[in-house]
Amino acid sequence: MRKKVIGGICSTVMVCSLLAAGNGTTYASGANNTDAPTNKSVKNVILFITDGMSLSDVNLARWYQGGQALTMDKYFSGLVRTYSTDSLTTDSAAGATAYATGHKVKSETVSILPDRITMPFVDAVKPEDVNKPLLTIMDAARMAGKSTGTVFTCELTDATPATFLSHAYTRDNAQSIAEQMVYSGVDVLLGGGSGYLVPGKEDINRKDGEDLTKILKSNGYDYVTDKAGLMNSKTNKIWGLFNSEALDADFDLNPQKQPSLAEMTKVAVEKLSQNEKGFILMVEASQIDWYGHDNDPVGIMSETLAFDKAFKAAVDFAEKDGNTAVLSVSDHATGGLNMTNYDSTKDLVSVMKKAKHTSYYIEGSINENNFKKVLADNYGLSDLTKEEADQVRIGMKDNLSPVIGKILGNKIGVTFSTDDHTSEEVGLFAYHPANYKPTDFVNSGVIQNTDVNKYIQEVTGLNLAQLQDTLYVSSDKFKAKGATISLDKTDKTNPVVVVKKAGQVLKLPIDKNIAILDGKTTKLNVLTVMIKDKVWVSQDAVDLIL
Ligand SMILES: [Zn+2]
Secondary structure, three states: OOOOOOOOOOOOOOOOOOOOHHHHHHHOOOOHHHOOOOOOOOOOEEEEEEOOHHHHHHHHHHHHHOOOOOOOHHHEEEEEOOOOOOOOOHHHHHHHHHHOOOOOOOOEOOEEEEOOOOOOOOOOOHHHHHEEEOHHHHHHHHHHHEEEEEEEEEEEEOOHHHHHHEEEEEOOOOHHHHHHHOOOOOOOEEEEEEHHOOOOOOOOOOOOOHHHHHHHHHOOOEEOOHHHHHHOOOOOOOOEEEEOOOOOOOOOOOOOOOOHHHHHHHHHHHHHHOOOEEEEEEEEEOOHHHHHHHHHHHHHHHHHHHHHHHHHHHHHHHHHHEEEEEEEEOOOOOOOOOEEOOHHHHHHHHHHHHHOOOOOHOOOOOOOOOOOHHHHHHOOOOOOOOOHHHHHHHHHOOOOOHHHHHHHHHHHEEEEEEOOOOOOOOOEEOOOOOOOHHHHHHOOOOOEHHHHHHHHHHHOOHHHHHHHHHEEEEEEEHHOOOOOEEOOOOOOOEEEEEEEEEOOOEEEEEOOOOEEEEEEEEEEOOOOOEEEOEEEHHHHHHHOOO
């Protein structure tokens, strides 16, 4: 049972009066750090987000391979605080938004300024800027002529990839998020969720009748849906979605059909690095979180080790390239995995190595008649007690993952404290050619999630604050120019903003980056976005009205 959308904290009530004036304190104080290396600048940044990965997960992964160091170990460099503007424990939308935009935001929201601030050290928001779309590091990179990419193993509309390429009041708004991503201008996008791009009867299919794969192709992208297509693609603009929903876990995937996270990372780097102005790539190990929710230690191993391989691919490139920084952070931790084993590692390794697949792999085929064989074949669990067998029977009717997790956990001293997120600091892993890391930028071993974004701005020279006010502006700006503005809902699923002034007619389709002025279509710098009935537009759209 996949728990893709786990709230934990649902703050749906808009409480503007609670917009507290935080004192704005973060750890970022790079300008004052005199010990930092002078050659801080890099052309490229590869940012990993390990969704839900705790340092205990990493500990288990290390023991899983007999205690050997992971690739990431060498690059551990500090701890990151992850809270959102309204909650000590964050969700992925607010957690990833901090990395994408440099702003803490309200839980469940996607790259927009918060309408609720109850936590400390968060800047107050001006009333007119509440819910305003925030520029992302991808926007700034694109505007500077760099190439941009995202790689993930979940559906494209899931919270983490969404925060880098779209804006929404709630992360559940997948229809809008998918369309914004198609029009976002991202050069390389690889992962799962092809079902979100095409019309059809499934819940995930498009309800506006648009086939967004046609838009991608007409905008010059290669659109591929299997591994061979990815490996054979010759263009540097590519979308690859290798399953209608999420990709399979690394332990479960068919290597003939779906690429691994490391393979997707390598292809993305290869294509993006063709741009001599550099690139920004975000790679998400998406499913560590899901297996944390399901208390499945095998899934956590599968995805943590898959991340470590992808991280190695990125660091190998960066060390050779000499002009690339590689960072890895988590948006939050999930599941509260504890290791309480006083015995030697022998038992842990022998039990865990017999577990060949995640719980998702067997959930479609296991039943009352075959469960003993399925658990013996896939997990080495050939000696179920009567009590365990009864628990499996109950689990098969509801959610089997935590039942298997508990049986395995009892053997190796692993327990979980929750099926939801946890609020402890997460690990920061970093490589920089001159060894200048986010902890140096901030001058502290413990940093804020927002500091990671500010560090990326510093080392790449990108400046989000400077661009912010010239890109996303209120559509009220049209009125200030004496124009009238209305929303054409003739096609309810594809609303269009219509601006009129002295014979000029400007049409701005919501969720797209295009403007149609007197019948002629032009591309805008950023998307036209509607957040809670308020429309935000690219300043260059406003400039089209004379
Ligand atoms: Zn989660």
